Every structure is written in structure tokens, then in C-alpha cells.
Amino acid sequence: MPGFEFFGAEERKEVNDVLETGILMRYGFDGPRKGMWKAKELEKTLSDRLGCAYAQLTSSGTTALTTAMAALGIGAGDEVIMPSFTFVASVEAVLSVGAVPVVADVDETLTLRPDSVRAAITPRTKCIMPVHMCGSMADLEALLAICKQHNLLLLEDACQSTGATWRGRSLGTVGNAGTLSFDFVKTVTCGEGGAVLTNDQYVFEKCDQFTDHGHDHKGVDRGADEHPYLGYNFRISELHAAVGLAQLRKLDRFLEIQRRNQQALHAILATVPEITFRTVPDPAGDSGTFLSWFLPTADITQAVVEGFRAAGILPGNFYWFNNNWHYVRKWHHLKEGHSLYALSPEQLDAMEVIRHQDFSVSDAVMSRCISTAISLSWTDAQLQEKGAAMVSVIQSVLSSVGATA
Numbered sequence: 001m002p003g004f005e006f007f008g009a010e011e012r013k014e015v016n017d018v019l020e021t022g023i024l025m026r027y028g029f030d031g032p033r034k035g036m037w038k039a040k041e042l043e044k045t046l047s048d049r050l051g052c053a054y055a056q057l058t059s060s061g062t063t064a065l066t067t068a069m070a071a072l073g074i075g076a077g078d079e080v081i082m083p084s085f086t087f088v089a090s091v092e093a094v095l096s097v098g099a100v101p102v103v104a105d106v107d108e109t110l111t112l113r114p115d116s117v118r119a120a121i122t123p124r125t126k127c128i129m130p131v132h133m134c135g136s137m138a139d140l141e142a143l144l145a146i147c148k149q150h151n152l153l154l155l156e157d158a159c160q161s162t163g164a165t166w167r168g169r170s171l172g173t174v175g176n177a178g179t180l181s182f183d184f185v186k187t188v189t190c191g192e193g194g195a196v197l198t199n200d201q202y203v204f205e206k207c208d209q210f211t212d213h214g215h216d217h218k219g220v221d222r223g224a225d226e227h228p229y230l231g232y233n234f235r236i237s238e239l240h241a242a243v244g245l246a247q248l249r250k251l252d253r254f255l256e257i258q259r260r261n262q263q264a265l266h267a268i269l270a271t272v273p274e275i276t277f278r279t280v281p282d283p284a285g286d287s288g289t290f291l292s293w294f295l296p297t298a299d300i301t302q303a304v305v306e307g308f309r310a311a312g313i314l315p316g317n318f319y320w321f322n323n324n325w326h327y328v329r330k331w332h333h334l335k336e337g338h339s340l341y342a343l344s345p346e347q348l349d350a351m352e353v354i355r356h357q358d359f360s361v362s363d364a365v366m367s368r369c370i371s372t373a374i375s376l377s378w379t380d381a382q383l384q385e386k387g388a389a390m391v392s393v394i395q396s397v398l399s400s401v402g403a404t405a
């Protein structure tokens, strides 16, 4: 997820535009800003490029999720079904609006397993939140059908998948709302930032107000604005938006390189018959930020991870099963309800449920999965060298397993 790899004069120029006016805030100061509205321009460029009616910038992907949930009316006691594999921010955002996370299993799409979602529905379920992890997509056809059947909202966490599509539609624009992250390691970076995407004018207006203390933004005098709703400060700054604008203009180039490099690595790993690959419901829409692949067993996968470490090629290869942030197995702080402030009784009950929940179905997927991050800056020679080194370790592990079997 490497927008920062292609950083240069374009980003500097956009930032300098803002520094020259000295107006770092996205609202107000209409005179001194001399027509410079970087956040507004980025919102328009985002919605045009991604093909949705509205984009609302936020200070992060996490606050984009919180904002989207608030705008969709998700709050105290509402249950949100989410996958066991996601960055922990998705859970934090659910808790932040007083809602209750219900964790469902993942399948080889690396996100929500439709059967597990169906089994998790209760009368309190309000929303299904697929997380389009590692640049690719959930089984949106199945999840949309479940939402329709049970009258549920679909909120897409597309924070890791800017530019990916499903059947020609950008991820994040298919459900009632979707979110993007522009933090430093994402496909497009602002340094820090995020966005809510939606086609629903009501949802957009609420996002616009919620991210700025509830200001209705109807006049030019902020002090005279009405505040129809409670809101917070989840604003992006003009400096961050300026960086994002330059980055977003490069998105098509990023995607083209990522996809080419991903396919080249795929071809190399596919020479090992024991390797299988992530299920991608619409392969043309994969943004190519990662190549996610599976080995036959957890033991073999762990031996390959150790082999990569010993060979000095582990960086860039993510074994999420052992990661403290992305997989439910190591979310001890959540499971034990370690919060600085009091969580609601429903939320504490939900933590207890997650603590004792059987995630063996997810474990069977995640314990065999490695995601290789795709770099924009690899030369062909580096890519071939990397692929060959990976294959060499994998084959050596497989042959030693074969020898002892």
C-alpha cells in the first residue's frame, strides 16, 4: 500500500499552494485563502474518480468509520457484524458510537464468510461491515443479498482498497456508505486522512456536519452556523488534503504498476503446485496492493515464515495469524474489555462473547495465509530475485515436510 513510494514535486507544489495562503483550515477564511480549497477539491476529485455522488474527507480512516456509522444512525446497542480479520480500528469505530461488534468468520476471500454472517444475525443487528482487506474485495453479491433479505445496512470498510473495484464499481461505493484511509502506508496517502463515500445525500450531509462539531455549513460566518446535531472534530487539514490531491492524481499509475507486479509475482509463486491463492470475487478489480496466498497447513506456513526470516526476506511478507493488530486471536485488550473509560454493559458482554468464541474456521484460513506487499518501486530484476528467493524457501520447507512424512 505504497503511495509514499512515489512522492515528489507534485505533492510539494500542492502543499506550497496552501503554505502561501497560510490558511491551513478547510473551512472559513474565504478572503485570505484566495480561492484555495484543497479539501473541497480533493472531495470532488475523489467522488468523480471513484464514481460516487459524495465524498466527505475526515482526519483518518478510523474517524471515517465512526462518521459513517453516526450518519447511518448506528448507535447504542446496535449490532454490527464484522470480520475476524481486519485492522483493529474497525472494531474501535464500532465501539466509539456505542454500538456492539459481532465478529464473524472469514473465508478465503479474507473477509466475511456469508454463512457466518447469516448465523450472527439477531434482532439487534443493524449493519454488516465487510472489510476489503489487502486491496481486494468481499463477496459483495452474497452480502448485499443478506442485507436486502434482513433489511440491514452495508458499510464497506475499504480503507485498504482505494481504487479497487467490484463489477466496475469502486469499493466503498457499493453499500450505503464506504470508507477509505489515507494514512501513511495506504495506496494514496495524505500522511493522515480518510474519507466517507456515499451516494445518499442525507448520509453525506450528516457526515459533513458530524466531522465539524455539527456545524451546518450554511453560511460564511462559522459563529453563526446552526448546530442541528452533536458532532466532533474529525476534520482534515488543508495541508493533508493538498498531499492527497497530488497522490490521487497518480492513482491510475499506482494501480497499473501494482497490478503488473502482483501478476508477475503470482506467476512465480504459481510454479509451486502446493500454493493456492486468495479467492477474488472479481479479479479485474483487485487493486494489487498485496498478493495473498495459502500453503497446505498451518505448520508448513509457520515453517515458511521462519525460513523467510532466516533468509532475510520476511519484511514485506505478512503472516497475519501472528499479528497483534489484524486478527482477532491477539486482540487481548478488546477481549478483556481494557478500556480507559467505562464501556456499556452490552459492549462488555460482546467482548466476553468474542473472548470465548470459536474461531477455528477463521484460524483454518488465516493460519495458512501469507500476504506479500507489492511495491511500486521494484525493478523487474528485483521482483524476479524476490520471487525466486521466496520459492526457494517454500520448496525447501515442502521437501523437508515430504521427507519426514
Ligand SMILES: Cc1ncc(COP(=O)(O)O)c(C=O)c1O
Pocket (backbone or CB within 6 Å): 060, 061, 062, 063, 086, 087, 089, 090, 131, 133, 157, 159, 160, 181, 182, 183, 193, 194
Ligand atoms: C481495514 C482498516 N480499517 C481502518 C483503518 C484505519 O485507518 P486510519 O489508520 O487512517 O485511521 C485501517 C488502517 O490501517 C485499516 O487497515
